Amino acid sequence: MSGDGNRNEVIIVGAGIGGLTLGLALHQAGISCRIFESTAEIRQVGVGINLLPHATRELAALGLEEALASVAITTTDATFFNRFGQLIYQEPLGRAAGYEHPQFSIHRGDLQRVLLDAFRARAGADRVVTDRHCVAVAQDGGGVAVTFAGASGADRVTIRGRVAIACDGINSVVRKQFFPGEGEPRYSGVNMWRGVTRWKPILSGASMVRAGWLSHGKVVIYPIRRSDTCGLQLVNWVAEIETPNYRKRDWNRAGSLDDFIWAFADWHFDWLDVPAFLRAADSVLEFPMVDQDPLPRWSFGRVTLLGDAAHPMVPRGSNGAGQAILDARALATALLAHDDPVAALSAYEQQRLETTARIVLTNRTNPPDAILREVFLRTNDKPFRAVEDVISREELVELSDGYKRIAGYSKAALRS
Numbered sequence: 006m007s008g009d010g011n012r013n014e015v016i017i018v019g020a021g022i023g024g025l026t027l028g029l030a031l032h033q034a035g036i037s038c039r040i041f042e043s044t045a046e047i048r049q050v051g052v053g054i055n056l057l058p059h060a061t062r063e064l065a066a067l068g069l070e071e072a073l074a075s076v077a078i079t080t081t082d083a084t085f086f087n088r089f090g091q092l093i094y095q096e097p098l099g100r101a102a103g104y105e106h107p108q109f110s111i112h113r114g115d116l117q118r119v120l121l122d123a124f125r126a127r128a129g130a131d132r133v134v135t136d137r138h139c140v141a142v143a144q145d146g147g148g149v150a151v152t153f154a155g156a157s158g159a160d161r162v163t164i165r166g167r168v169a170i171a172c173d174g175i176n177s178v179v180r181k182q183f184f185p186g187e188g189e190p191r192y193s194g195v196n197m198w199r200g201v202t203r204w205k206p207i208l209s210g211a212s213m214v215r216a217g218w219l220s221h222g223k224v225v226i227y228p229i230r231r232s233d234t235c236g237l238q239l240v241n242w243v244a245e246i247e248t249p250n251y252r253k254r255d256w257n258r259a260g261s262l263d264d265f266i267w268a269f270a271d272w273h274f275d276w277l278d279v280p281a282f283l284r285a286a287d288s289v290l291e292f293p294m295v296d297q298d299p300l301p302r303w304s305f306g307r308v309t310l311l312g313d314a315a316h317p318m319v320p321r322g323s324n325g326a327g328q329a330i331l332d333a334r335a336l337a338t339a340l341l342a343h344d345d346p347v348a349a350l351s352a353y354e355q356q357r358l359e360t361t362a363r364i365v366l367t368n369r370t371n372p373p374d375a376i377l378r379e380v381f382l383r384t385n386d387k388p389f390r391a392v393e394d395v396i397s398r399e400e401l402v403e404l405s406d407g408y409k410r411i412a413g414y415s416k417a418a419l420r421s
């Protein structure tokens with residue numbers, strides 16, 4: 006195989022959350038790497054993301070907690086309501102719940118910026134190469150050769166390295182190369198409209214609110230930046246409604262308020278006027294809620310998948326970014342532990358594939374918002390007199406804790 010590059014280098018495809026965290030973890034482990042990113046410029050795209058304590062623990066180990074805390078909201082509680090605005094359940098989160106590490110609610114662009122700045126400062130700015138869209142990977146006994154094209158599809162270059170890690174997200178080119186018959190991401194039947202609104206603090210000012218249910222309209226609302234000089238926070242929201250038709254996921258697709266505002270028209274609560282809040286959004290994006298069935302394998306010799314490329318999941322458990330971060334740590338540890346790169350990628354897969362497959366499947370059936378589903382079904386979508394008449398506190402706690410155990414952030418798991 007021909008091509009440029011350093012044969013001892015790890016080639017990372019994609020400078021998203023997983024690729025940048027992997028770069029930082031490899032740099033910390035003393036392993037040389039270079040990140041190749043498709044876009045010409047890494048800009049602030051997307052809206053809010055949550056980082057749970059298992060992910061913030063890894064980011065703290067990379068020395069990033071302070072930088073993240075300065076741009077994120079340290080989330081204090083999860084609060085669930087029915088569509089009549091009645092409180093179903095509230096529990097503390099992160100440090101407020103006694104974890105050693107916080108939960109952060111953060112703009113995806115702010116998170117990516119913190120990771121990118123740290124990686125460039127530590128590894129060198131030339132270690133991130135933009136405008137390099139991966140089109141194919143090849144390998145032989147001596148290494149990998151990854152071919153990239155510029156934005157126009159021209160300017161092909163092939164870079165050689167020791168291993169290649171595909172962190173190229175939900176539409177991964179490398180995943181498609183290994184699984185050509187897999188087809189497009191699987192639509193969950195739920196469409197999402199997302200946006201941010203500048204609004205005065207809601208509830209604690211650091212609450213993650215979930216309300217309603219998917220068949221009639223559900224919202225998830227949480228602040229992602231601190232109050233500005235006018236006392237307004239940047240508040241992320243997602244409106245989710247079961248919808249038969251959808252269009253392919255594009256992170257930049259503009260959505261229309263008229264397509265979903267009807268579901269929330271009478272949600273005037275003492276803690277928030279939901280339609281007024283949604284109408285005040287800066288802009289609206291529209292994404293279908295999609296995932297993929299778990300794969301039988303991720304590693305093929307010297308090439309493996311990481312993050313959304315390996316295990317895209319529906320965003321109902323706040324775990325997409327977190328699991329990419331955990332993958333990055335596991336992979337860096339495996340590469341440090343094994344001289345043989347093929348053995349390292351196989352050990353990484355063994356550690357992470359089944360765990361993440363369980364999360365993908367649980368996100369479809371019993372993520373934290375199963376609490377909302379239970380109350381919706383048991384009340385037949387009617388207001389209740391007292392929530393205890395519908396569901397016990399113990400059952401609510403178990404629904405929430407069951408997901409934490411599966412997703413790997415129960416307090417017991419993080420203590421070990």
Ligand SMILES: Cc1cc2nc3c(=O)[nH]c(=O)nc-3n(C[C@H](O)[C@H](O)[C@H](O)COP(=O)(O)OP(=O)(O)OC[C@H]3O[C@@H](n4cnc5c(N)ncnc54)[C@H](O)[C@@H]3O)c2cc1C
Pocket residue numbers: 018019020021022023024041042043044050051052053054055113137138139140172173174175176177178256311312313314320325326327329
């Ligand atoms: C633009 C964008 C906006 C997003 N917005 C949100 C959001 O608002 N809320 C949310 O919860 N999640 C969002 N996500 C998804 C979220 O970042 C991921 O689910 C999660 O963080 C897992 O990270 P990842 O690194 O696996 O994938 P991503 O963070 O998606 O990163 C993938 C990276 O690979 C790059 N890439 C793709 N194809 C190639 C290629 N062929 N060659 C080289 N590079 C390539 C992409 O440009 C991107 O930088 C967004 C992702 C993207 C790309």
